[in-house]
Amino acid sequence: MSLAFSPDGTILASASEDRTIGLWDVAHGTLRRVLYGHTEGVYSVVSVQMAPTLLSASADGTLKFWDSQTGECVNTLAVEGPYTGMNITGVTGITEAQKTTLKTLGAVESS
Numbered sequence: 001m002s003l004a005f006s007p008d009g010t011i012l013a014s015a016s017e018d019r020t021i022g023l024w025d026v027a028h029g030t031l032r033r034v035l036y037g038h039t040e041g042v043y044s045v046v047s048v049q050m051a052p053t054l055l056s057a058s059a060d061g062t063l064k065f066w067d068s069q070t071g072e073c074v075n076t077l078a079v080e081g082p083y084t085g086m087n088i089t090g091v092t093g094i095t096e097a098q099k100t101t102l103k104t105l106g107a108v109e110s111s
Contacts (some may be wrong), residue, residue, distance in 0.1 A: 002044040004054070006068060013054055013068070017041035021056055023068065033071045037064055081106030 002015040011032065014022040021035040021042055029107070040059035047054055054066040065075040084106030088099060103109065 001042060002046075004047045006043045006047050006052075007049050013045045013047065013066065015042040015045040015056060019058070021045055021054070021066070023071070035066055035071050035073070036047075037073045038062065083107040 001017060004013045005011070005026070007014070009100050010026055011078075012024040012026050014024065016022065019036070019038045019041060021076045022031055023033045023035065024030065025032050029085075035054075037055075038056065038058035038060050042056050042058045043055040045054060046056075052068045054068045056066065058064070061079040061081070063077040063079075064073050066072065067074050083102050083106050086102070086107040087110065088102055088107045091099070099107075099109065
């Protein structure tokens with residue numbers, strides 16, 4: 001989905017629809033490490049020029065900051081859905097498909 005080189009040009013990061021980020025050794029063309037943490041496809045990856053940090057954006061609504069040396073996720077920012085926390089328990093007049101859509105956008109239904 002997206003590619004980004006490290007500041008020194010030795011590592012190529014690849015964002016993938018399979019929810020992972022691959023870190024590739026440019027000189028040898030080998031996969032160094034796979035970063036896991038997103039729950040949906042990763043659409044974009046960018047290398048931060050001033051530090052060994054990688055930033056990824058995913059369809060799961062999160063931005064993740066990675067230490068590209070260790071492969072560790074150091075911070076996650078989440079975008080809340082427009083209906084985050086809205087309780088739709090007992091709501092009438094909407095279809096099951098509409099309830100599912102509302103839940104996808106952050107609504108909750110407690111039993």
